[in-house]
Amino acid sequence: xxxxxxxxxxxxxxxxxxxxxxxEDSAKREFNEDLRQSRDWWKVVxxxxxxxxxxYPRSAVLGAYNVRPGHKFFTQQEDEEVIxxxxxxxxTNVGWILLTxxxxxxxxxxxxTGIFKSVPGGFMFVGKVTWYLMTFAYSFEKFLFWYYSVFxxxxxxxxxxxxxxxxFRVITYANLNHIxxxxxxxxxxxxxxxxxxxxxxxxxxxxPTVEALGVPYPDKVVDLISRLSExxxxxxxxxx
Amino acid sequence: xxxxxxxxxxxIVKWFSVVGLIMYSAFAAVVIRQVMTMNESVKDPLNSIILxxxxxxxxxxxxxxxxxxxxx
Numbered sequence: 563x564x565x566x567x568x569x570x571x572x573x574x575x576x577x578x579x580x581x582x583x584x585x586e587d588s589a590k591r592e593f594n595e596d597l598r599q600s601r602d603w604w605k606v607v608x609x610x611x612x613x614x615x616x617x618y619p620r621s622a623v624l625g626a627y628n629v630r631p632g633h634k635f636f637t638q639q640e641d642e643e644v645i646x647x648x649x650x651x652x653x654t655n656v657g658w659i660l661l662t663x664x665x666x667x668x669x670x671x672x673x674x675t676g677i678f679k680s681v682p683g684g685f686m687f688v689g690k691v692t693w694y695l696m697t698f699a700y701s702f703e704k705f706l707f708w709y710y711s712v713f714x715x716x717x718x719x720x721x722x723x724x725x726x727x728x729x730f731r732v733i734t735y736a737n738l739n740h741i742x743x744x745x746x747x748x749x750x751x752x753x754x755x756x757x758x759x760x761x762x763x764x765x766x767x768x769x770p771t772v773e774a775l776g777v778p779y780p781d782k783v784v785d786l787i788s789r790l791s792e793x794x795x796x797x798x799x800x801x802x
Numbered sequence: 803x804x805x806x807x808x809x810x811x812x813x814i815v816k817w818f819s820v821v822g823l824i825m826y827s828a829f830a831a832v833v834i835r836q837v838m839t840m841n842e843s844v845k846d847p848l849n850s851i852i853l854x855x856x857x858x859x860x861x862x863x864x865x866x867x868x869x870x871x872x873x874x
Contacts, residue, residue, distance in 0.1 A: 623848060634845040647844075682812070684873040688819060691866055695826070699833070699859065706852070710840040723843050731839065 603797075604717045608645055611789045615782065624709070626651050627778040635714055635721060636733065646715040646786060650708060650776035651758035658704040665697040713761070713774035715786060720763060722772050736765045736772045738794050744787045746780035763787060816874040823867045830860040 612618070612629065621631035628647040635644065669690055672678065678686060707725050714721040720741070722734040741763050748759030759780040763772045777783060837856045841849040 636843045685812070685815070688866070688870045688874060691869070692819075692823065692826070695859070695862060695866065699829070702833070702855065702859065706837065706840060709848075709852075710843055712844055725840065731843065733843075 648777040
């Protein structure tokens, strides 16, 4: 008796081509894994967080929303990188720009009315130049306060640099490990149209909040802070 | 000797203007110091241009003092 019967296949796996990760991808993954274990592990974390958010490095002169701009700031540490640098949205400057334009037009308008007819030419000249110089000083000051009041997110902390008047600088730091509730507020017609708003970050310290006022895309900012803080928390839980 | 009877209203305005412009120049100098402090806070490609503008502002205000003394 021969048992030369062939058993039919009960299940036949579909013939799919065996996919192996490309050499480049696997090499990159290995490199990332090595980096993750090294001192510069945070670079991988930041890359991954930005990739997940769909953000890419971008910065512009006078830009209000800069991602990995490569700028340095006061008290920056060696292993610290600026991930996001924010300023108030440029639209917030409209008020003082309009006032500056009004101040520039005012002398010409007053001259047309003829109220300076009795004033000697020399006084008129010096008066006008002084007025324009003061107008410039006013707008320059406003620009400086806007340009240098920045909110910085690094791989380690949040840094809020504010200038209120001459020589009065307030710098607030909040470690990403110690933040509790990042929140954003947008509302109103102008803010909705130009997509800017306020970001508040609650911390466990004595000064409870760090704030970024009038910054572009506040929801994205809060998202970044939350993700970075979460990654750092995971890292801490793993004891690394 | 200054004859106070020869002093006109324009002379008084002139010297008040000069004193005001000197104070303004002091303000312009403070602005330079302020810009330097701000430049320390954030290193930016625009920093040197902003510093130059503030220096130009001081030079203009000093020139204006000279112009005021000569012209008024």
